[in-house]
Amino acid sequence: MNAHRGYHEPRATRGLSDRVFFDPSRRRKARVIFSAGTLISGVIAWLLFFAITVGLDGGLEAALPEPISTLKGHTASVRNSLLVEGEHGSDMPAIDLYAQQELQKYQCLNRTGQGAAPSQTLKVYAVVSAELPWATHSFSESCNTIHVAMPTWFHFTELDGDVQVGEVSLETRQPLFKQRTEVGTFDIMPILQWDTAALGPLRTPTGPAKVSAALSDFLDQPSQTANVKGYCIDASSLALIEGQTFSILSRRLTSQFKSRGLETCVRLPSSAAASLLVIANRFFDTVVIKGYQEHWIGSAPQPLADKRWFNERIKAFQEHVAPSKLVVELGTHSLDWVSGSPRPEVLPFAKAMTALAQHDAFATLAPGSGNTRASYLDARGLQHQLWLLDAMTAQNQILTLKRYGIQALSLSGLGYEDPGIWAVLDQTTRGMTLPSAALESVLLSNYVALTGRGPFVAPRSMPQVGKRTIKISPETGEVTSAVYDEMPQAAAGKLYGEGEPNKVVLTFDDGPHPQHTPAALDILRQTQTPASFFVLGSNALASPDLIRRILAEGHELGSHTYSHPNMAEISASRAKVEANSTQLLINGITGKNMRLYREPYMRSGGPITSKEVASLLPLEEAGYVIAGMNIVPQD
Structure with a gap:
């Protein structure tokens, strides 16, 4: 009879409790709790480790090879940090420094909260x-x-x-x-x-x-x-x-x-x-x-x-x-007469001020003419005479x-x-009566002093706020005196890596895409064409096999952040997570670190505002090679 009994029979006829999870000794419950606790603890520990690693200043370190270092013009090792120094020597993220400097700008009448400004x-x-x-x-x-x-x-x-x-x-x-x-x-x-x-x-x-x-x-x-x-x-x-x-x-x-x-x-x-x-x-x-x-x-x-x-x-x-x-x-312009040059050069105010500051020269308002003048001697021994x-x-x-x-x-x-x-x-x-305080701070935030040529960008420094003492006649409202106490300087950067004539580098952003990236890779393999892929961490997480294929077929990988934000519009902490999480993710998939970086919404020709420099500086200081582009597709 027992030979014909099976598990299809009721538990009670087999001498077992009719309660499926009956555990009178509670040993099964203890084992389940222990296993679940171990699993949860492991997940929490991994998440904590990941979060700490993503936020570490050293999480973005990427050693530069000597040729790139030479092209960038580095004379010292890259600082292993995501922070830039503030104006007073204290460490401050560049994007926070940007926000601090913006507060020193003139506040428009229609933005002061005192009602509508008078008509012009x-x-x-x-x-x-x-x-x-x-x-x-x-x-x-x-x-x-x-x-x-x-x-x-x-x-x-x-x-x-x-x-x-x-x-x-x-x-x-x-x-x-x-x-x-x-x-x-x-x-x-x-x-x-x-x-x-x-x-x-x-x-x-x-x-x-x-x-x-x-x-x-x-x-x-x-x-x-x-x-x-x-x-x-x-x-x-x-x-x-x-x-x-x-x-x-x-x-x-x-x-x-x-x-x-x-x-x-x-x-x-x-x-x-x-x-x-x-x-x-x-x-x-x-x-x-x-x-x-x-x-x-x-x-x-x-x-x-x-x-x-x-x-x-x-x-x-x-x-x-x-x-x-x-x-x-x-x-609104300035003219620079340079000794030996027959024709003066037309300069933006920001470029003129930056040149004067770099040569320890100051500008002064000439009362007789009502125009501002300055002069300096450059490194070549040429005399510059400016009227602004x-x-x-x-x-x-x-x-x-x-x-x-x-x-x-x-x-x-x-x-x-x-x-x-x-x-x-x-x-x-x-x-309205112009207050002298409205002209005292000079912030050159919409100009970047760029040197060199090429699609690669090495941001150098944030602007330095200038200070000038202004005297205005209470009777006429005219400016009678203007003295610069501190000369303003624009943000600075270097362009490098200009390519040879008739040679191009193909780059792909925002991938990997489950349909488009394999199709592109097939064409590149057929034509034996190398390319660079600037990938999003979120897409890499969804398609790790494509990341491995990109590398296996001889192409370059670069970071394009994790979720494609406008890096100049987010906090320093969020920016750090965007870059570090992508780096750690790609490292986990490939066992390799990425050195290339391209910022979302980046323009050709390099940064033109201090806000753009502020978003790039942490990556530069961490050792990334920041790649721009010569041609921007309208996609």
Whole structure:
């Protein structure tokens, strides 16, 4: 009978308790509790070890080979830490130092929590140079004082005897549209400049007609009239053409614009003849005239907009241009006359200040001219003599414009300016009294002093905040004295690793992807093409086999952080976890450490703001090789 019994029979008929988990001795319970406790303790210990390791300063160490160290310009070993030194010698993460420095900036009236700022009494235009990639960053500091942006996106050029309109890339234009969305509403009136080659056809009898035809073809493209209020013709290089030619040209061009509902503008040099001012006033809606001198080959070092000269030019402009049309352009740049060079170099304020600070030189406001001057001797023994148009000059010039009843002003170039100019515009164009404290701190956060060439980036240092003592007349509001106590310096970095001609390096970001990465690897294997893969830790965790395959097939691996955040927008602790967790994960999968790093949302050409430098510095100090790129795909 027992031979035919099986486990399908009830437990009770087999002499067992009908309670499946009956444990009268409680030994089974003790074993289960012990096993579960051991497992949980092991998991907690592993998590604790991982968390501690991720947060350790030494978790990012990556020894540099001598060639890379030489290219970077290191003279000492890389510091084994994720911290950078603060301004007062105490260790402080670079991103925290950035936040601390930002607090020293001027606080706009509309951000102080004291209600809406008064309306501006002057309309403000601003030239946005396409040559300066950091120019549009000025909008974030402008206190919403700019009404019209004039980007230098287009130019007349000549090809096979015909006039055409050339343009910058859509990628170059996009940051301005982004700023208009993020910072506030302002109108856009692109500037049309002239190539030297285009001036030849213009001097022929049919020249104005050719230019008009080229403009018509250009404006017939819907994309060229969308999102713009109008266009501004830069006639700075046309000052020497005959008045009749300028008149015919102005009539034809303004007709093209107005037939499409676009406003018209012309930009003229301060030296423009009275006859050209009269013609400009007749045909154009807005006439922008430069309120500074442009010094060319052979000119001696001198003020760019001497106080007395400036007053005389304002009166001359008013004689020929209607008040509702006249816009006086204030210079925002600096000029550097170098001994042995026939022509002075145009410099942004940040570059001029950094050069002076590096040579232990100081700038001072020259009371007679109302412009700032400085000089220094460089390492080659060459004498530099600089004249600057800064915030102090702008304050005094705006007060002059108001006395003469001028209704609008323009800034000669964003990205060139003394950042203190935004305090001047925010206060003085709103009828407020400018406090001297608003100009005392000088932080150059939207410029990075880069040396070298190549797609690899070695960030060097954060900015140094400058201090100046400002005296303002209580009666007139004019700046009477400006003395620099500490010279400001911009953040610094080095570009290196420029490749050989006709050679490229293929890189892939954001993987590994379960479908796309294997397909890419198959093609690379078939064509015997090496590549570099900058991987996300989160994707590597999901596809460890692809990580192993990338290495097995001879490609390079680099870190692209764990979850693809904007590293400049997160805390120092989070940034440390992003980098370290990816490094430890790849090490666990492959047994190797990654030396290459590419930051998410990185731009070509290197960092252009101190915020970008702050996010890269910890990786550089840990020993990573930071890879940028020459070509950024619009994905």
